Amino acid sequence: MNRKQQEGRQSDSAGRRNAKGWCEMMGFSRKARVFSSIGAIATVLVSGVACAQGPAAADPQAGATLDEIVVTAQMRSENVQDVPAAISVVSGDVLASSAVVTSTEIFQLVPNLTVNKTFDLSNPRIYLRGVGSSDFNANSANPIGVYVDEVYISDSSALQFQLFDTERVEVLRGPQGTLYGRNTTAGAINYISRQPSSDTNGYLSARYGNFDEFSLQGAVGLPITDSLSVRVAANHYERDNYMFNSVTNARTKGARSDSGRIMVHYEGANNFTIDANVHAGEGQIGQFAQHRGVASTASGGACTASAALAGQCVDFLGYRDTDGDPFRAAFDRSGVEKVTSYGGYLKVGVDLGFARLLSITAYDDIKRRTGIDNDVSPANTFTINYANDSEQFTQELRLTSPGGQRLNWIAGAYFYDFRIKADNDFDVFRALRPVFGFNPQPAPGQPLVAFVTQDYAQRTRAYAVFARGDYAFTDALKLTLGIRYTKERARFVENLAFTEPQFAIPLFVNEKRRFSDSNISGNISLDYQVTDDALLYASVARGFKSGGFNGGVVFNPRQLDPYDSETLTSYELGLKSDLFGKRLRFNLSGFYYAYQDLQLFTLVNNNNVPTSILDNAGRARVYGVEAELTARPVTGLTIGASLGLLATKLTEFITTGGVDFTDNKLPGAPSMTANVSVAYSIPVTGSHALTLRADSSYRGSSFYTVANLERLRQKSRILSNARIEFGPDSNTGWQIALYARNIFRKKYEVAIQDFSDFGFDYVVPGDPRTYGAELLFKF
Numbered sequence: 001m002n003r004k005q006q007e008g009r010q011s012d013s014a015g016r017r018n019a020k021g022w023c024e025m026m027g028f029s030r031k032a033r034v035f036s037s038i039g040a041i042a043t044v045l046v047s048g049v050a051c052a053q054g055p056a057a058a059d060p061q062a063g064a065t066l067d068e069i070v071v072t073a074q075m076r077s078e079n080v081q082d083v084p085a086a087i088s089v090v091s092g093d094v095l096a097s098s099a100v101v102t103s104t105e106i107f108q109l110v111p112n113l114t115v116n117k118t119f120d121l122s123n124p125r126i127y128l129r130g131v132g133s134s135d136f137n138a139n140s141a142n143p144i145g146v147y148v149d150e151v152y153i154s155d156s157s158a159l160q161f162q163l164f165d166t167e168r169v170e171v172l173r174g175p176q177g178t179l180y181g182r183n184t185t186a187g188a189i190n191y192i193s194r195q196p197s198s199d200t201n202g203y204l205s206a207r208y209g210n211f212d213e214f215s216l217q218g219a220v221g222l223p224i225t226d227s228l229s230v231r232v233a234a235n236h237y238e239r240d241n242y243m244f245n246s247v248t249n250a251r252t253k254g255a256r257s258d259s260g261r262i263m264v265h266y267e268g269a270n271n272f273t274i275d276a277n278v279h280a281g282e283g284q285i286g287q288f289a290q291h292r293g294v295a296s297t298a299s300g301g302a303c304t305a306s307a308a309l310a311g312q313c314v315d316f317l318g319y320r321d322t323d324g325d326p327f328r329a330a331f332d333r334s335g336v337e338k339v340t341s342y343g344g345y346l347k348v349g350v351d352l353g354f355a356r357l358l359s360i361t362a363y364d365d366i367k368r369r370t371g372i373d374n375d376v377s378p379a380n381t382f383t384i385n386y387a388n389d390s391e392q393f394t395q396e397l398r399l400t401s402p403g404g405q406r407l408n409w410i411a412g413a414y415f416y417d418f419r420i421k422a423d424n425d426f427d428v429f430r431a432l433r434p435v436f437g438f439n440p441q442p443a444p445g446q447p448l449v450a451f452v453t454q455d456y457a458q459r460t461r462a463y464a465v466f467a468r469g470d471y472a473f474t475d476a477l478k479l480t481l482g483i484r485y486t487k488e489r490a491r492f493v494e495n496l497a498f499t500e501p502q503f504a505i506p507l508f509v510n511e512k513r514r515f516s517d518s519n520i521s522g523n524i525s526l527d528y529q530v531t532d533d534a535l536l537y538a539s540v541a542r543g544f545k546s547g548g549f550n551g552g553v554v555f556n557p558r559q560l561d562p563y564d565s566e567t568l569t570s571y572e573l574g575l576k577s578d579l580f581g582k583r584l585r586f587n588l589s590g591f592y593y594a595y596q597d598l599q600l601f602t603l604v605n606n607n608n609v610p611t612s613i614l615d616n617a618g619r620a621r622v623y624g625v626e627a628e629l630t631a632r633p634v635t636g637l638t639i640g641a642s643l644g645l646l647a648t649k650l651t652e653f654i655t656t657g658g659v660d661f662t663d664n665k666l667p668g669a670p671s672m673t674a675n676v677s678v679a680y681s682i683p684v685t686g687s688h689a690l691t692l693r694a695d696s697s698y699r700g701s702s703f704y705t706v707a708n709l710e711r712l713r714q715k716s717r718i719l720s721n722a723r724i725e726f727g728p729d730s731n732t733g734w735q736i737a738l739y740a741r742n743i744f745r746k747k748y749e750v751a752i753q754d755f756s757d758f759g760f761d762y763v764v765p766g767d768p769r770t771y772g773a774e775l776l777f778k779f
Contacts, residue, residue, distance in 0.1 A: 067590060086572065095755065109695075110171050116668060129646060132144065157390070175569075177522055205217050229264075252335075253286030265690060271349070289329065292761040314759065330378050337370040358398045358399075360396040362392075420456045422551065425453045427453070452497070487518045539572045541569070567594055618652030623646075677693070719766075723740075741771070743764075752764070
């Protein structure tokens with residue numbers, strides 16, 4: 001037995017031992033275990049890949065091979081299998097067939113991606129590999145950077161949008177500190193629209209389903225001249241609300257959204273290009289939530305978690321929701337959320353010979369108006385009105401060398417300017433006005449009864465320069481280095497007052513704060529092309545999320561002081577492979593995160609009012625494994641699967657209030673996520689086929705807060721969808737489809753907000769089963 005065979009046997013044995021550790025512990029305590037497991041599996045698989053690279057024989061199923069997927073995740077067009085990083089790619093066709101309607105629903109298809117949402121149109125809480133933010137305030141930024149056509153979207157109010165005419169979505173897992181920069185500690189999500197082309201093409205789709213769901217969308221791209229082309233796309237969506245309000249004896253206001261964009265592409269001599277985009281959208285939806293009491297009917301104190309989950313508890317005014325129906329509530333005010341946005345970008349590319357210069361200039365304006373009956377009860381206990389307006393301007397200059405050389409490089413500079421203004425009000429315990437009147441300084445045991453007004457303004461500016469290069473030592477071995485320097489400054493001013501019809505009591509008047517920081521982030525990776533169809537890589541990357549200010553209501557001016565930036569260092573090993581003549585694609589990655597000064601959102605009691613606090617925890621540890629598989633064993637059959645295993649732990653965190661959360665898990669971090677999909681196309685006539693599609697996604701249980709309370713745990717769930725299509729084999733012509741989402745009527749929650757200081761939880765249920773029909777025409 002030679003040395004390589006001995007090492008393979010030893011690695012295989014180590015892999016079996018570590019797999020047993022996963023089953024026993026659902027995690028492991030040191031990064032060495034992650035990497036030894038991945039190394040063992042990779043060694044076995046690479047051996048299999050090498051064996052599978054024999055001479056090609058005549059293949060009667062040649063049409064069953066998998067297509068190459070081209071991505072621009074690293075700012076140049078590449079085969080995703082050649083990129084030494086963990087990237088999930090979801091095509092526009094898969095999005096349509098998998099019942100993915102909005103930007104936040106892609107979590108069903110990506111391992112270790114979780115999305116929770118208190119609001120239906122804004123401020124989603126996105127977690128990738130257990131890293132995310134629970135802060136729902138308008139000025140907060142997520143550590144997962146969201147990009148649309150290479151433009152960063154900063155305002156969280158704009159992160160939930162309808163998907164239409166989408167080419168693909170690229171999800172980059174792990175810190176992206178070089179090319180993407182700030183606020184990509186956990187990764188980046190790129191939504192890429194279909195671009196104008198020299199061909200005339202487009203589509204028109206109409207869909208109707210239960211709850212009077214109606215969608216009409218379409219796009220047309222056409223050449224104007226040999227060098228000028230345009231693409232216009234638009235989308236309309238509406239449906240009734242899933243929630244029935246027994247107080248008004250009617251459903252709350254339904255969902256409605258309209259959006260569109262115009263894209264222009266010009267290509268002149270010497271590869272000179274101009275790409276322009278103008279887009280706008282508006283959406284609104286009625287409140288969709290449930291009340292769950294957490295106070296004991298006997299003592300008025302806290303209920304046990306089991307009693308609260310069983311619906312046996314009340315709020316502090318004695319109300320309890322007794323119907324047990326997650327889609328039926330009783331609230332005195334039907335809240336409505338409305339978000340409007342418009343913007344555009346201009347990209348100009350110039351070929352300089354030795355490199356290509358690209359300029360990206362972008363602007364976005366976003367307005368959000370949200371009114372919420374927070375207590376979701378017949379009494380007027382707690383209501384909130386949010387009014388947030390933001391403007392964003394970004395400018396990027398990027399110089400890219402020609403690809404395919406022994407040395408390839410990218411260098412650039414970036415400027416970011418973000419402004420947001422908020423004008424919010426909070427009506428607290430109005431139902432108790434007849435008893436306590438205006439009660440801004442309650443005695444022990446009494447509630448705060450007041451109308452609180454808050455307005456703040458924040459401006460953030462960031463400057464960055466970056467460079468990245470890869471050098472091929474041989475045809476198989478490549479080293480990649482990247483570095484980015486970022487300088488950031490932010491200003492914040494807030495006014496807070498108790499406001500009554502006849503008078504006001506100021507609490508803060510022009511309370512000002514400043515924040516500045518600089519950071520060096522980057523990455524280093526080494527990849528080895530074992531065969532033409534197998535790539536091994538190892539990387540170390542560092543990302544950071546900038547510090548900022550608490551946008552929640554606080555009554556102590558010290559709590560307005562800025563929180564610090566957080567940093568994350570990632571260690572990762574991975575394998576990318578195409579097997580059996582490109583009929584099977586299997587990618588594997590293992591990672592370990594050293595997380596420092598992470599920003600954590602907590603709620604503390606302050607005069608019987610929940611006060612949001614943003615703290616910097618000392619340290620946390622995150623590690624896990626991800627696997628993705630796509631197979632096309634025979635013509636017409638495509639099978640997809642993914643698996644994510646994750647373990648998180650706060651190794652050091654004591655809040656400013658003195659509460660010790662050390663050893664708790666991070667919120668939004670299920671220990672297992674998985675997805676399985678099957679699509680089978682059956683020829684019916686010489687030119688038409690019947691396609692059957694089904695997919696299921698699994699999300700393990702996770703906590704909504706860092707406190708890890710059982711009452712605030714998201715239960716594990718499996719969601720399944722199905723679709724039947726009949727249409728032509730070609731990519732043009734008519735197609736008709738029937739679809740069903742959540743076909744087994746799984747009841748689950750997508751958010752739980754802790755308002756135990758009022759005696760209740762604000763619970764947002766997941767969507768019920770929906771179904772309908774779609775008519776599609778492509779040309």
